[in-house]
Amino acid sequence: MSIPAAVAHVEQSATTDAVVEVRGICKKYGEVEALRNIDLDFPRGKLTTLLGPSGCGKTTLLKIIAGLIEPTSGEVRVSGRPVSGPGPERAFVFQDFALMPWATVMRNVAFGLELKGMGKAERQAIASKYIAEVGLSGFEDKYPHELSGGMRQRVGLARAFAVNAEVLLLDEPFSAVDEQNRRKFQEDLLRLVEKERKTFIFVTHSIEEAVYVSDRIVLLSRRPGRVSQIIEPKIDRTASPDAIRRDQGYLDTVEEIWQGLKHYVD
Amino acid sequence: MMASSHVNGPVRAVHSPAGWGLGLGRLFARYPAISRILSLGLFFLVWEIAGRVPISYAFPTFLETFYAFATMIADGSLISAYGSTLQPLIIGIAISGTVGVVLGTVMGLSRMAEWLVAPLFIVLQSAPMAALIPLITFVYGIGLAAKTLAVIMLALPVIVLNGYKAVRNANPSLVAMCYSFQGTRLQQITKVIIPDASPVIFAGLRLGLAAGFIGVILAELLITPTGIGDLITYHRSVANYAEMYAAVVSIILVSTVTLAALEAFEIRVLRPEKRRG
Numbered sequence: 001m002s003i004p005a006a007v008a009h010v011e012q013s014a015t016t017d018a019v020v021e022v023r024g025i026c027k028k029y030g031e032v033e034a035l036r037n038i039d040l041d042f043p044r045g046k047l048t049t050l051l052g053p054s055g056c057g058k059t060t061l062l063k064i065i066a067g068l069i070e071p072t073s074g075e076v077r078v079s080g081r082p083v084s085g086p087g088p089e090r091a092f093v094f095q096d097f098a099l100m101p102w103a104t105v106m107r108n109v110a111f112g113l114e115l116k117g118m119g120k121a122e123r124q125a126i127a128s129k130y131i132a133e134v135g136l137s138g139f140e141d142k143y144p145h146e147l148s149g150g151m152r153q154r155v156g157l158a159r160a161f162a163v164n165a166e167v168l169l170l171d172e173p174f175s176a177v178d179e180q181n182r183r184k185f186q187e188d189l190l191r192l193v194e195k196e197r198k199t200f201i202f203v204t205h206s207i208e209e210a211v212y213v214s215d216r217i218v219l220l221s222r223r224p225g226r227v228s229q230i231i232e233p234k235i236d237r238t239a240s241p242d243a244i245r246r247d248q249g250y251l252d253t254v255e256e257i258w259q260g261l262k263h264y265v266d
Numbered sequence: 267m268m269a270s271s272h273v274n275g276p277v278r279a280v281h282s283p284a285g286w287g288l289g290l291g292r293l294f295a296r297y298p299a300i301s302r303i304l305s306l307g308l309f310f311l312v313w314e315i316a317g318r319v320p321i322s323y324a325f326p327t328f329l330e331t332f333y334a335f336a337t338m339i340a341d342g343s344l345i346s347a348y349g350s351t352l353q354p355l356i357i358g359i360a361i362s363g364t365v366g367v368v369l370g371t372v373m374g375l376s377r378m379a380e381w382l383v384a385p386l387f388i389v390l391q392s393a394p395m396a397a398l399i400p401l402i403t404f405v406y407g408i409g410l411a412a413k414t415l416a417v418i419m420l421a422l423p424v425i426v427l428n429g430y431k432a433v434r435n436a437n438p439s440l441v442a443m444c445y446s447f448q449g450t451r452l453q454q455i456t457k458v459i460i461p462d463a464s465p466v467i468f469a470g471l472r473l474g475l476a477a478g479f480i481g482v483i484l485a486e487l488l489i490t491p492t493g494i495g496d497l498i499t500y501h502r503s504v505a506n507y508a509e510m511y512a513a514v515v516s517i518i519l520v521s522t523v524t525l526a527a528l529e530a531f532e533i534r535v536l537r538p539e540k541r542r543g
Contacts, residue, residue: 098443112447143539
């Protein structure tokens, strides 16, 4: 895909159904400019990845969308309404899992519902469903330290699913997971994206991971972070995971992004 | 023979002394109480030998001390001494624990409270409290209030400062997690910050309790000759060294058991995940 085509897509996407709209977001930490004038739309039901060199502010942007960080200027709209602070329509998956070590898998997964004041039986029923969905049935009564890194992040994912938010924000969810578990997890994520029909916004620094899981990839430039390119990988998602990883479109997109990012790497 | 036993049973193939050591190691791992009792037994044995050598005419053997301990329990002097020692200790620790945890938590949550209160406790913690204890007498005399105050003076700073540090250093990622799921500030404090801080808060309580024992004994030695402090002073003055050592060892035992009980309570109630290996 050529760059002009991607740009054309950005212009037209304003008219399509965007669940999250980012308008003119700037973020400065003192003198350091982390993000400059970001305008982005995140279409409903798609998995959009924010990809860029380290220090490009991709996690900052995700946390601004989540309402965890205040932007210096600009606004975030969710389903057309400007938001400040976290809301029930967004759920966050943390890079370091953010699981409570004193709570079981069950309590961790149900924690978002517990905070909303839902009764124990009701929230545990919902949590059980998502624990099963992420493949952790039988681990309900385990504590986080008894689980592997990959399993811990599945708990984090189940917790985000359990609150039934429209938008899931994933901050480098696999970065603390070993390579083999990461592949399996990516495949499971694709299955869950298909099944849950939610909007996913995903931050990663892995090009392969971005191309493998994304409908849309937003490339950010190095600090100050700006949108440099938007790519929509044309990959047949119905194929088997191994076929996708050998697909010519997949390999070409990885290469294209690498060419685009290469000059940022020293 | 060696080869076959190695293949069939790697455990049996180990040389017998090593195997014995391994078995003992496993035994200790499974029943930690055995190793504790054994190490205590060894200590008492060394004590008995040192007493018999003797290293000093004022150093009784373990058995003499134990006998003195039994007599002091039988004649009721130890029990009545604990009655008067434990009362100010319990009151002082209850006050220090409640005030300390609340104050420490508030200081950890609010910069304002930190600025107001933290310097005072940092000074108090580093001050040599033993030097201040005689001063209490001028204000509170030699009664229960003076002893209780001595306990509070020693116990409170460490409880406050531990609570404060624990709350201030609560895992920011968990706090953000609670915020992102729209937890209220109160939920954030009760469901995330305090459970996360509880191991350090409890470490502070344990240190505070240990300091409280020091405070009450110091008060009894320095201000009011009552309780265990009096038993120690009296038996020293009449050269009943076995009785004196029995009183000293008993207070060490009581404080150890109390601290262990506090730790067991913490694990049972606050951090269930620590119960499993």
